[in-house]
Amino acid sequence: MRPEPSNASDGSLALAIARYREDALAEAYRRHAGAVFGLARRLLHEKAAAEEVVQEVFVRLWNAPDRFDPERGSLRSYLLAQAHGRAVDQLRSESSRRRREEREARETAQGGYDLEHEVADIIIADQVREILGGLPDTERRPIELAYFRGHTYREVAAILGEPEGTVKSRIRSGLKRMHSQLAVSGLGVKGEQP
Amino acid sequence: MTHDEIEQLLGVYALDALDDDERQEVDDHLVSCPRCRAELAAHCEVAALLGNAVAEAPAVAPDELWDRISSSLQDEPPALSSFPRPSSKRRLALIVPLGAIAVALILVVGLLAAKVSNLDQQVNSLNRQASVTSVLSNPSHQTVELSSATHPAWKATVVLLDDQGYLINPSMPAIGHLQTFQLWALSRGKVVSLGVLGSNPYAAPLRVEPNMTVLMITAEPLGGTPVPTTPVLVRGNLPAGV
Numbered sequence A: 001m002r003p004e005p006s007n008a009s010d011g012s013l014a015l016a017i018a019r020y021r022e023d024a025l026a027e028a029y030r031r032h033a034g035a036v037f038g039l040a041r042r043l044l045h046e047k048a049a050a051e052e053v054v055q056e057v058f059v060r061l062w063n064a065p066d067r068f069d070p071e072r073g074s075l076r077s078y079l080l081a082q083a084h085g086r087a088v089d090q091l092r093s094e095s096s097r098r099r100r101e102e103r104e105a106r107e108t109a110q111g112g113y114d115l116e117h118e119v120a121d122i123i124i125a126d127q128v129r130e131i132l133g134g135l136p137d138t139e140r141r142p143i144e145l146a147y148f149r150g151h152t153y154r155e156v157a158a159i160l161g162e163p164e165g166t167v168k169s170r171i172r173s174g175l176k177r178m179h180s181q182l183a184v185s186g187l188g189v190k191g192e193q194p
Numbered sequence B: 001m002t003h004d005e006i007e008q009l010l011g012v013y014a015l016d017a018l019d020d021d022e023r024q025e026v027d028d029h030l031v032s033c034p035r036c037r038a039e040l041a042a043h044c045e046v047a048a049l050l051g052n053a054v055a056e057a058p059a060v061a062p063d064e065l066w067d068r069i070s071s072s073l074q075d076e077p078p079a080l081s082s083f084p085r086p087s088s089k090r091r092l093a094l095i096v097p098l099g100a101i102a103v104a105l106i107l108v109v110g111l112l113a114a115k116v117s118n119l120d121q122q123v124n125s126l127n128r129q130a131s132v133t134s135v136l137s138n139p140s141h142q143t144v145e146l147s148s149a150t151h152p153a154w155k156a157t158v159v160l161l162d163d164q165g166y167l168i169n170p171s172m173p174a175i176g177h178l179q180t181f182q183l184w185a186l187s188r189g190k191v192v193s194l195g196v197l198g199s200n201p202y203a204a205p206l207r208v209e210p211n212m213t214v215l216m217i218t219a220e221p222l223g224g225t226p227v228p229t230t231p232v233l234v235r236g237n238l239p240a241g242v
Helices: A008-018 A022-044 A047-063 A075-092 A094-109 A126-133 A136-149 A155-161 A162-182 B003-008 B010-014 B019-034 B033-056 B063-072 B089-108 B110-136
Strands: B142-147 B155-161 B166-171 B179-188 B190-198 B203-209 B212-221 B236-237
Touching: A008 A022, A008 A075, A008 A126, A022 A047, A022 A075, A022 B033, A022 B063, A047 A075, A047 B179, A075 B003, A075 B033, A094 B190, A126 A136, A126 B033, A136 A155, A136 A162, A155 A162, A162 B003, A162 B010, A162 B033, B003 B010, B003 B019, B010 B019, B010 B033, B019 B033, B019 B179, B019 B212, B089 B110, B110 B155, B110 B166, B142 B212, B155 B236, B190 B212, B203 B212
Parallel strands: none
Antiparallel strands: B142 B155, B142 B236, B155 B166, B166 B203, B179 B190, B179 B212, B212 B236
């Protein structure tokens, strides 16, 4: 008897998807599409563009299920990483870049674009918010601008008026610091960073 | 870039905040540096938690989106896959009767069946040749040269039209009869299989995806492997934005 997708682990769900079980893909969608949509919408601000990312991510999971390796993390993490990459690609396409610049100029003009509180409007899980908020500002801000705004590190350097080398090493040290904090708080990262 | 310079970029890489040219250099380095791969994996864990933390907000994907996804699922799978998967949704239902007919034919006229199979291969090969020609005659096709740093005679060319491509002009070392060539791509720091090519990879079809930056061929045990187990024979960089 075929196992019900609703009870399946991520790994068996991916295997069932690989065997062309559309009900397994539907279950993965039921579990994770809201999260994928939430992240894409946060980055792209537009519902239609976010939907496009969700569609791409799930169609890709269907076409290339072996890209997801359960050993390397959860299905949700994989789908979110895919969605982030796709959303950032879209942001950097010419037309989106123009729209984003217009939006940011508008926000600045309205006094709403405040680097100090870059993510104040983002609803994020309390623990992660706490750990992110616990970073020195010099590390937190470049991480937020890169991840939540989709800027390249060179753009981040220009925005913050810092040298590019400083920005990349602060992003790296900030992520390392977060990793050890997250490991301590038991939030699903694997032990110490090498 | 030196190892230390690459190391400095790993955090930025995990946040998708690298420019394409630098990403490619990091990708190249990752193939041969387990230390950087391990550090990147840790950064990616943090990035995933950032994404997940945002996603914890009660976001609901629109209802009608699933219907759109479901109706857009391809009936045909990618041209080559290392994954053991039936070749298509629709064909699944036909496998049994066709299989039964084939077995009967082989039993009754084995020789004829062998000839049919041989003809099939020839037709298949002609079809592939026609596909290669059609890609080459399209002015917007791109070519990727795969070469070896140590053996100048080893090379191959990939012709690409959008995400579809074919391997042509392979000049590869001889491999044992229990080995097969296998094609790999580097995608966001991970080596993924693009398929098992057999011992004569001429006109093997392939499909690339936007995040893939490097193509590589190795010789692997017959049937292929999930990850490369032998040194890369030839490699080449995919053009940005394929």
